Amino acid sequence: MADSRSQTVSQSQASSAGHQPRKRLWRPFITVLFTMFPVVAAMLVYQLDSFDPAPLPIHELGQAPVVISLRNDRMLQGAELLGVGELQEPEDIAYDPTANVVYTGCHDGWIKRVRLSDSVVENFVNTHGRPLGLALGHNKEIIVADAYKGLLNISKDGEVELLTDEADGHKFKLTDGVDIADNGMIYFTDASYKYNLNEDIWDILEGKPHGRFMSFDPVTRKTDVLVSHLYFANGVAVSPNQDHAIFCETVIKYYIKGSKQGGLETFIDDLPGFPDNIKYDGDGHYWIALPSANSVPLDIAFRYPFIRKVMAIAMKYIGRLPTEKDAGVLVVDLEGKPVAHYHDHRLSMITSGMKIGNRVYCGSVRHPHILKLNLAKENLWLSSTITMQ
Structure with a gap:
C-alpha cells in the first residue's frame, strides 16, 4: 500500500517536473504578446485614422520670443469678476458709450x-446660435x-x-471676428x-488653411473674399486712419x-501666445487677447505633423487635453510694437480685451464672467524677453 502511494507521488512529481519547463517556455512569449499588443493596436489606430495633418509654414511656427517692455503677470490678483453665473462664456465685448453698457455673446446664444x-x-436677444465677435454699428445696431x-x-x-453666410460657394462654418469701418463696410x-x-481643435491640429478674411457691403449686400488660405482667421480691427484692417492669423495688416x-503685411508676429480678438482703444493702442501662452510642448507639436495626429487621436478617446494656460492681453501701438502684457498663469482662454477709460474688460470662452481690471x-513691471513655459 505504501509502495503504491510512493509510486503515485513519484509519477505526479515527474509529471509536474515535465510541465514546468513548458511553462517557462511560454512565459516569455506571453510577456512579449502583452507588451506588443498595445503597440501594434496603437499603430493600427494611427494608420487607419483618416486625420491627416500637414506641415505648417515657417511663419506659423514659434520663432524668437518677442520683447515686451512692461508686464503684469498677476492679472487676477486685482481683478473684479462681473456677471458671475449670469454670463456663460462671454467671448467678445462691444461697448456703447452713450448707454455706458457692454454687449457680450454667450454660449447659450444670448447676447447680454x-x-x-x-x-x-x-x-438682449438670443441668436439661437453661438455669437462670437461683436461690433457696434453706426445706428446702435450690433x-x-x-x-x-x-x-x-x-x-x-x-x-x-x-447679412451673409457664404462666399465663393463655401458656407461659413465658424464666423469669428468682426469690425466696422467708418464708411459702413463690415x-x-x-x-x-x-x-x-465644436471641431475647432481639429482645424488647428490639421494645420491646413481653411480661414478667410472678408468684407460685406451693407449697401450692395455683396460679400467679398479679400484673403483666403488663412490658418484659423480670427479677430479683426479697422485702423483709426481707416486705410487698413488688422486681423489674426499671426497678426496681419490688410490695406483696404x-x-x-x-496688399498684405505682417503687423506683428512671434507673439507670447495664440491671438484671438483685437480691439482698438481709441488711444493709439490695440489690445490683442491671448487665450493661451506659447509652450515648448506645443511648439514641438506644431513642428511635427505626426505628433499632432497622435494628439488628435488621443482627444477622440479621452477628450481635449488641458494645454491652455497663462492667458491675457497684449497691448501694441499702431505700428505693432509691443507696449505691455497683462497675463496670469492661472488664467486660460481669455478671448477679448477692451479698454474703456482706465479699465480693461476681458471676455472668455471658458469662464462664466467678464474680468475687469x-x-x-x-x-x-519692467520685463525682459518673454520666454516659453
Missing part, C-alpha cells in the same frame, strides 16, 4: 447687456459674427437679420470653412484703400 455703472446683467449662423445684424430693438473672418466651432489697397491700480 452689462451696465457698467452697477454691473447689472440684462438679456453686428455679430455668429459661429453657426453667419454674419448677423441685430437692431437696437432686438430684430435679428442674416470686415469679418470665417475661421474655417471645413470645421465648425490707398496706393497699397489689397483697474489699470490705474495695477502696476506694470
Whole structure:
C-alpha cells in the first residue's frame, strides 16, 4: 500500500517536473504578446485614422520670443469678476458709450447687456446660435459674427437679420471676428470653412488653411473674399486712419484703400501666445487677447505633423487635453510694437480685451464672467524677453 502511494507521488512529481519547463517556455512569449499588443493596436489606430495633418509654414511656427517692455503677470490678483453665473462664456465685448453698457455673446446664444455703472446683467436677444465677435454699428445696431449662423445684424430693438453666410460657394462654418469701418463696410473672418466651432481643435491640429478674411457691403449686400488660405482667421480691427484692417492669423495688416489697397503685411508676429480678438482703444493702442501662452510642448507639436495626429487621436478617446494656460492681453501701438502684457498663469482662454477709460474688460470662452481690471491700480513691471513655459 505504501509502495503504491510512493509510486503515485513519484509519477505526479515527474509529471509536474515535465510541465514546468513548458511553462517557462511560454512565459516569455506571453510577456512579449502583452507588451506588443498595445503597440501594434496603437499603430493600427494611427494608420487607419483618416486625420491627416500637414506641415505648417515657417511663419506659423514659434520663432524668437518677442520683447515686451512692461508686464503684469498677476492679472487676477486685482481683478473684479462681473456677471458671475449670469454670463456663460462671454467671448467678445462691444461697448456703447452713450448707454455706458457692454454687449457680450454667450454660449447659450444670448447676447447680454452689462451696465457698467452697477454691473447689472440684462438679456438682449438670443441668436439661437453661438455669437462670437461683436461690433457696434453706426445706428446702435450690433453686428455679430455668429459661429453657426453667419454674419448677423441685430437692431437696437432686438430684430435679428442674416447679412451673409457664404462666399465663393463655401458656407461659413465658424464666423469669428468682426469690425466696422467708418464708411459702413463690415470686415469679418470665417475661421474655417471645413470645421465648425465644436471641431475647432481639429482645424488647428490639421494645420491646413481653411480661414478667410472678408468684407460685406451693407449697401450692395455683396460679400467679398479679400484673403483666403488663412490658418484659423480670427479677430479683426479697422485702423483709426481707416486705410487698413488688422486681423489674426499671426497678426496681419490688410490695406483696404490707398496706393497699397489689397496688399498684405505682417503687423506683428512671434507673439507670447495664440491671438484671438483685437480691439482698438481709441488711444493709439490695440489690445490683442491671448487665450493661451506659447509652450515648448506645443511648439514641438506644431513642428511635427505626426505628433499632432497622435494628439488628435488621443482627444477622440479621452477628450481635449488641458494645454491652455497663462492667458491675457497684449497691448501694441499702431505700428505693432509691443507696449505691455497683462497675463496670469492661472488664467486660460481669455478671448477679448477692451479698454474703456482706465479699465480693461476681458471676455472668455471658458469662464462664466467678464474680468475687469483697474489699470490705474495695477502696476506694470519692467520685463525682459518673454520666454516659453
